[in-house]
Amino acid sequence: MTIQNQIDKARAAFEQIKDYTQEQVDKLVYESAKIIYENAEPLAKMAVEETRLGSYEDKIGKNTGTAAAFWDYLKDKKSVGIINEDPSIGLIEAAHPIGVIGAITPATNPTVTPLGNFMHALKGKNAVIISPAPRAEKTSTTTVNLIREALAKNGAPEDLIQIVNDVTIEKSQELMEKCDLVLATGGSGLTKAAYSSGTPAYGVGPGNPxxxxxxxxxxxxxxxxxxxxxxxxxxxxxxxxxxxxxxxxxxxxxxxxxxxxxxxxxxxxxxxxxxxxxxxxxxxxxxxxxxxxxxxxxxxxxxxxxxxxxxxxxxxxxxxxxxxxxxxxxxxxxxxxxxxxxxxxxxxxxxxxxxxxxxxxxxxxxxxxxxxxxxxxxxxxxxxxxxxxxxxxxxxxxxxxxSPAVSEGCGTWGNNILAGNVDYIHMVNVSKIVKKLDVEPLDPAKIFAD
The missing domain is CATH 3.40.309.10 (Aldehyde Dehydrogenase; Chain A, domain 2)
Structure with missing residues (x-):
């Protein structure tokens, strides 16, 4: 399947959930987390065997802990329609989905990075296409297929999440160019490629605390x-x-x-x-x-x-x-x-x-x-x-x-646009609806009078 085919299928799935309520969205987010939690052990075993990175026991904890922490954080957040109202200043905020998000994920976290990115993206009614690290493709594909299974069981389109198979640099570049937002979790070279794709992107910088x-x-x-x-x-x-x-x-x-x-x-x-x-x-x-x-x-x-x-x-x-x-x-x-x-x-x-x-x-x-x-x-x-x-x-x-995150932005220090954890709110566009306030106009002469 070509990248364009996947983009088209993602857009179709995105359209199918455009009228979903907050409750419907949250149900899907929960079920996506739950199925990874239930498969934490086999996914951890697969990740270590495939990538030869990390610890089996620790990966079990990451699979269960990430699923639980993300859901606990997201469950009460508003992300559909009107998400905030402050009558004292005449402000109303409305959330709008972004569309199709391309997520480039690393071999170090082949399960939790796809899961965390999807949970944040789905919270805002977006579709996601994962481009996995080549050495972790089997584990990430299994992760995505489990989430697709959970979506289908709950009557939602499976293509809200897809994964690039037989991944190459060229396929990842095409995905970044054709999607609506890029989440790039990896080294500085990947971040630079994401920012050079012509698509808005959140990248992360290298650690060394x-x-x-x-x-x-x-x-x-x-x-x-x-x-x-x-x-x-x-x-x-x-x-x-x-x-x-x-x-x-x-x-x-x-x-x-x-x-x-x-x-x-x-x-x-x-x-x-x-x-x-x-x-x-x-x-x-x-x-x-x-x-x-x-x-x-x-x-x-x-x-x-x-x-x-x-x-x-x-x-x-x-x-x-x-x-x-x-x-x-x-x-x-x-x-x-x-x-x-x-x-x-x-x-x-x-x-x-x-x-x-x-x-x-x-x-x-x-x-x-x-x-x-x-x-x-x-x-x-x-x-x-x-x-x-x-x-x-x-x-x-x-x-x-x-906020729970699988991508930790490093700000302009690390050549990133965001100095903070990439969150669900970064995967929606927010309209500010402002009403006129009944206040006295400012008098510049009074403000700047010595």
Missing amino acids: PVIVDRGYDLKDAAEQTIVAVASDNGILCDGDNLLLYPQELEADFFAELKNAGAVVFESADDVAKFREALFQDGKINSGLVGKDTDVIAEAAGFTLPEGTKVIGLKIEGVGKDDILGKEIMGPVVVLKSYDKFEEAVDMAIRNMEEDGGTGHTAGIFSNDEDHILYFGEKIPVARVLVNQPTPDAWGPETNAL
Whole structure:
């Protein structure tokens, strides 16, 4: 089937639901989430076997958790017809569907990215065509077919969601050119291609989050949450910790807590050099180690780890251009750097992002000092600052105020149009109906009188 055929079928499906009520739309959104929840385990197994990325257990959690969190967030939101009225200012807002949305999805999340994009898009009565990563086509196709099954069982057109088969760069480009909106979840090259397609697009930038452990914070808690952040899905999350900055005088205590939580920390410069050589080749990440278990990465560097090791910690001496380990690793590895003054830690966090990538994405801080939290938040150029929680919670679980998302925009820092999580409201056009207010006209002479 050609891309044009799929576009035509998507437009036909879009037309069939143009008169659906909010209740009808929400029912379909719910059923789409439920069927993925019910198939979380086989989809997780398929994803790991096909892509050879990530962790089976963690992918089960992502499949169930994403489905639940997205529905819990979306269920009470208005997205059809009149979605807001404020008589005090004479404002009424009406939502209009966009049409056909083309979603380019990554191998790292072959189930939850198609699901999350579809739930947001369908909430606004749109149709979606998924263009999957080639190495994840089987898993993403199975995901889409399950959702199509749920739609059909509820009397809705299956073609509200379709997937590009035997995907190629040329097919993805054609989809981006012919759809009405592009959701591009992937690297900077994909984002650039989306913005160059001539179609409005939401893209995301690369991650590489720096995290600061502040003085006075519980080191045990910081260590345990770090393990969660770095080990999740074998570190392939773009919003997982990469650079961890800690107070110099607390090094021994903090390293002990990291070890207790499941990390093996390498402090010798010679040992760290072996990991550096294994993880990076010719200045680029070794793709063969992306998303792999800790023992696989350690073996590549010439080491054997204790059974059950969740994270590899590497002590470094410099950040940014001073050490290539400051770049995004996308594995269960965290680099560790000490600091003296808190302001120095903030400067190093910024420098590492500016020189080794990740500007605009996400950062984290463990602190009980409100002044330090605000200082960090005002200085660090990112769209999301996670306080006292694992940085992967940037996706927007129920434990923070961020909206659930599978695409995390990085603003102009990351060459994106949006500094925030891509949400259902970004997949509708909103008309503002404004009534004339009974107010006195402004008098410029009075306003500017000295």
